[in-house]
Amino acid sequence: MSYLTINKKYRLNSETNFNDKLNELLTETDEFEINKLENNLIKIISNISWGVLIVKGGGGFPINILIDTSNVEINRTVEIRTKIRKEHFLLMGLLILFQVGAIFSNKDIWTQLFVITIVLISHFWLHFIYRVQENTLIKKVISKLELEQISI
Numbered sequence: 667m668s669y670l671t672i673n674k675k676y677r678l679n680s681e682t683n684f685n686d687k688l689n690e691l692l693t694e695t696d697e698f699e700i701n702k703l704e705n706n707l708i709k710i711i712s713n714i715s716w717g718v719l720i721v722k723g724g725g726g727f728p729i730n731i732l733i734d735t736s737n738v739e740i741n742r743t744v745e746i747r748t749k750i751r752k753e754h755f756l757l758m759g760l761l762i763l764f765q766v767g768a769i770f771s772n773k774d775i776w777t778q779l780f781v782i783t784i785v786l787i788s789h790f791w792l793h794f795i796y797r798v799q800e801n802t803l804i805k806k807v808i809s810k811l812e813l814e815q816i817s818i
Contacts, residue, residue, distance in 0.1 A: 670754060670793075672731075672800060673747040676813035684738050687811045697806060706736040712803050729799045731807065743816065746807070748800050753792055761785040 678684050688708070692700055699711040712729040734745040764785065768778045808815070 670750045671748050672797075672804070673745065674804070675743055675745050675816040676808055677816050678738070678742040678744070679812045679814065684735065684742075684744070684811070691807075691810050695810065698803065703732075706734060706738075708733040708735060710803065710807055712799065729796065729803055731800060731803055733807070744811075744813065746804055751793075751796055753796075754789065757785055757789045757792070761789075 688700075696713070698713055701709045701711070703709055710731050710733065730748075732747050732749070734747070737743045737745070761782065764781045765778065768781060807813075
């Protein structure tokens with residue numbers, strides 16, 4: 667597992683029919699939105715994001731996970747993963763921009779260190795908030811779909 671993404675495999679319980687569970691989930695949940703994508707992918711989007719205070723329909727970059735169901739029929743497994751969030755790139759771009767600006771403006775080293783510290787703290791704080799929310803969303807989904815994590 668990478669620092670910036672989640673990639674876990676889960677096995678269906680022996681008596682569970684994945685398609686029935688998924689259809690049941692599609693009709694009864696209001697905790698998250700489910701979109702079927704091409705190539706056996708399902709995108710699950712949280713209705714709220716505490717990191718940037720986005721509520722369903724508010725735009726922005728909501729918390730979401732991808733479920734790869736290409737192996738459901740073969741070995742009854744699904745893969746749940748997340749992508750690198752766009753905010754990571756935004757904050758790193760800001761850090762580079764501030765550093766270049768600080769170098770050309772001849773600011774003292776303490777100003778540069780202060781800016782670096784603020785951007786890095788913001789980056790790690792947002793990453794922590796997003797990771798907690800992604801893991802919470804994954805736990806809700808595996809509970810509702812009756813999945814068991816595969817030890818690797």
